[in-house]
Amino acid sequence: MERALLTYQRKLGIRPVGYRNWDPSEYTLDLLEEYGFRYDSSLMARDLEVHRPQRWQVRWNEASRAGRSSSVLEMPVSWSLDDWPGLGHEPGGQSGFGDPEVWLRRHKTVFDFAYENVQNACYSAVVHPQLAGQAVMMPYVRALLEYISGHDGVWFATLADAAECWVDDEEDLRQMEGPDYRGVEPKPL
Numbered sequence: 023m024e025r026a027l028l029t030y031q032r033k034l035g036i037r038p039v040g041y042r043n044w045d046p047s048e049y050t051l052d053l054l055e056e057y058g059f060r061y062d063s064s065l066m067a068r069d070l071e072v073h074r075p076q077r078w079q080v081r082w083n084e085a086s087r088a089g090r091s092s093s094v095l096e097m098p099v100s101w102s103l104d105d106w107p108g109l110g111h112e113p114g115g116q117s118g119f120g121d122p123e124v125w126l127r128r129h130k131t132v133f134d135f136a137y138e139n140v141q142n143a144c145y146s147a148v149v150h151p152q153l154a155g156q157a158v159m160m161p162y163v164r165a166l167l168e169y170i171s172g173h174d175g176v177w178f179a180t181l182a183d184a185a186e187c188w189v190d191d192e193e194d195l196r197q198m199e200g201p202d203y204r205g206v207e208p209k210p211l
Contacts, residue, residue, distance in 0.1 A: 061095040061185040069100040070143040079203035089203030104148040122162040
């Protein structure tokens with residue numbers, strides 16, 4: 023982590039404030055907190071809501087219990103708003119080259135749901151330049167952006183900008199001070 027952060031600083035003159043990894047470990051939140059990250063976008067816990075993720079302790083004979091919330095925000099990420107499952111090609115895996123109409127319809131459907139049903143929704147699309155950036159996709163990306171911008175109160179922002187606007191409420195503050203339950207309780211014999 024330290025080497026990566028130094029490389030960003032040395033080569034780009036910036037320090038990342040956000041993190042995304044498709045294979046987080048039980049230590050990821052601890053490392054992000056230690057290195058001062060503002061947000062993570064890896065957990066796929068909520069499709070449209072920013073939140074402070076909690077650590078959990080898995081127990082065998084009782085209900086699992088929630089531990090302390092992280093000081094790192096979780097910005098939404100979802101396979102339904104990721105272009106890879108529908109458009110990406112992996113030899114021996116998914117065929118890719120999906121129908122752009124289906125991509126556009128899915129994004130509009132999720133946006134409409136968020137706009138109508140989720141207070142302060144964060145619609146966070148994942149677009150890969152080698153997929154959504156292809157010429158065949160440009161009219162559909164443009165159509166989606168025009169569709170979304172046609173709604174009142176919509177703000178286009180980076181996740182970093184959105185995370186900067188977050189204000190903890192009393193429940194967030196309480197959960198960040200909670201007990202540090204985590205991990206898996208030893209399996210009973």
